[in-house]
Amino acid sequence: xxxxxxxxxxxxxxxxxxxxxxxxxxxxxxxxxxxxxxxxxxxxxxxxxxxxxxxxxxxxxxxxxxxxxxxxxxxxxxxxxxxxxxxxxxxxxxxxxxxxxxxxxxxxxxxxxxxxxxxxxxxxxxxxxxxxxxxxxx
Amino acid sequence: xxxxxxxxxxxxxxxxxxxxxxxxxxxxxxxxxxxxxxxxxxxxxxxxxxxxxxxxxxxxxxxxxxxxxxxxxxxxxxxxxxxxxxxxxxxxxxxxxxxxxxxxxxxxxxxxxxxxxxxxxxxxxxxxxxxxxxxxxxxxxxxxxxxxxxxxxxxxxxxxxxxxxxxxxxxxxxxxxxxxxxxxxxxxxxxxx
Numbered sequence: 001x002x003x004x005x006x007x008x009x010x011x012x013x014x015x016x017x018x019x020x021x022x023x024x025x026x027x028x029x030x031x032x033x034x035x036x037x038x039x040x041x042x043x044x045x046x047x048x049x050x051x052x053x054x055x056x057x058x059x060x061x062x063x064x065x066x067x068x069x070x071x072x073x074x075x076x077x078x079x080x081x082x083x084x085x086x087x088x089x090x091x092x093x094x095x096x097x098x099x100x101x102x103x104x105x106x107x108x109x110x111x112x113x114x115x116x117x118x119x120x121x122x123x124x125x126x127x128x129x130x131x132x133x134x135x136x137x138x
Numbered sequence: 139x140x141x142x143x144x145x146x147x148x149x150x151x152x153x154x155x156x157x158x159x160x161x162x163x164x165x166x167x168x169x170x171x172x173x174x175x176x177x178x179x180x181x182x183x184x185x186x187x188x189x190x191x192x193x194x195x196x197x198x199x200x201x202x203x204x205x206x207x208x209x210x211x212x213x214x215x216x217x218x219x220x221x222x223x224x225x226x227x228x229x230x231x232x233x234x235x236x237x238x239x240x241x242x243x244x245x246x247x248x249x250x251x252x253x254x255x256x257x258x259x260x261x262x263x264x265x266x267x268x269x270x271x272x273x274x275x276x277x278x279x280x281x282x283x284x285x286x287x288x289x290x291x292x293x294x295x296x297x298x299x300x301x302x303x304x305x306x307x308x309x310x311x312x313x314x315x316x317x318x319x320x321x322x323x324x325x326x327x328x329x330x331x
Contacts, residue, residue, distance in 0.1 A: 008266035009182060009226055011291045015273065016177035018290050019321065020215055022314035023173055028166045035169060038322060044172030045165055051175075051187050052160065052168075055194035062199075 074128075084137055086116030089123045092137055096126075150203035157198070159210045167211055174215050178222050181266035184253050192253065193217040225253045276320050283320070286313050 023031075035041040093111050111122070126132045151159065163171075175186035193214050196202040204213040270291075277287050282303065289299045300310045 007226075008263060008270050011270060012181040012266055012273075013178070013222060013226065014290050014293060015287070015321075016174075016180060017219070018286075018314060019177045019318045020174045020219075021296070022311070022318045023170055023177075024209075024212060024215065025311065026170075026315070028164070031166050031169060034319075034322075035166070040322070041169050041173060044176060045169035046172075047187050048168040048172030048175065048190055051172075051191040052194055055191050055198055058191075059195050059198040 084120060084123055086119055088137070089116070089119035092123055092132075093119055096132070148206070150205050153198060153200050156204055156210075159204075160194070160197075163210070170211055171214055175218060178218050181262075181269035182222070182225070183262045183265075184222075184225065188253065189218050189221060190214070192221060196221075221253060272324060273321060276324055277317060280316070282309075282313055283317055286310070287317065 026034075031041070035045075093114075097111060111119075114122070123132075123137060127134055127137065171190060172186070175190035177186075179186040179189055193202070196217060197204065197214070202217045204210060274287075277283050282305070285303050286299055286305075289302060294302065296310065299305070300307065305313065
């Protein structure tokens with residue numbers, strides 16, 4: 001047997017564990033009986049339900065915020081590179097085809113005869129995938 | 139042949155399963171959760187409702203996963219307990235050390251960042267001491283209750299307490315119940331103000 005910390009917060013925490021053990025072992029019917037004479041218990045239940053409702057809302061809001069940030073980021077990437085002209089796109093592809101960079105060798109192989117739209121689209125995709133940076137095309 | 143069991147996805151509740159189970163909780167289950175959150179925040183500079191809210195948020199985000207077969211209320215209580223442990227771990231640090239950014243290695247240490255204390259550490263310790271004194275007063279007068287209480291404060295396990303005091307499991311359980319009923323009279327608000 002070992003004696004643990006004397007910090008009053010930890011000691012209170014140990015008492016809390018003791019009380020929770022008993023609470024969780026108390027049959028539901030007995031607790032309902034207790035609640036009939038202890039309104040604070042009923043209030044604790046109401047508060048707990050509210051916590052759940054709030055949690056649902058805050059997790060939903062957080063997810064929405066993350067999704068919005070993701071969309072914004074994706075849109076920013078697209079809008080920032082969509083104004084590249086076809087001639088520039090072809091030049092970059094030619095340059096990439098000639099380079100030995102492992103990241104882009106496969107993507108840039110046999111692309112000499114692609115259309116202007118395909119060239120622009122390909123550059124956009126390579127930037128989005130992170131295979132080339134925006135600096136590489138500016 | 140030796141089979142090594144790993145924690146597969148099917149061993150834990152998915153977020154939608156968790157939602158389904160939590161939606162099925164009855165009023166009495168919510169009472170248990172609400173009261174447990176209150177107990178865990180006793181004497182601390184955090185609110186029980188914030189603690190419960192955070193525990194549920196972590197579960198809804200999939201950051202805390204309930205193993206299948208584990209009672210959902212027990213699981214949520216364990217999550218709250220782990221959040222409080224992490225919170226206390228950080229608050230145990232020297233107050234001066236708290237003034238600098240701590241880079242925690244364990245994820246559990248990072249959790250406490252979500253639990254914002256409303257007061258400084260010295261004041262929190264003072265309030266915790268006062269709450270303990272109040273509990274001591276409420277429990278005084280019954281020797282068995284006092285002994286169980288003191289042994290619990292000293293960190294003895296239920297098994298050790300029973301062995302130390304010569305209580306069987308039924309006697310121990312009824313002592314716990316008596317302690318809880320007595321402490322229900324303790325007004326948390328009053329004790330933390």
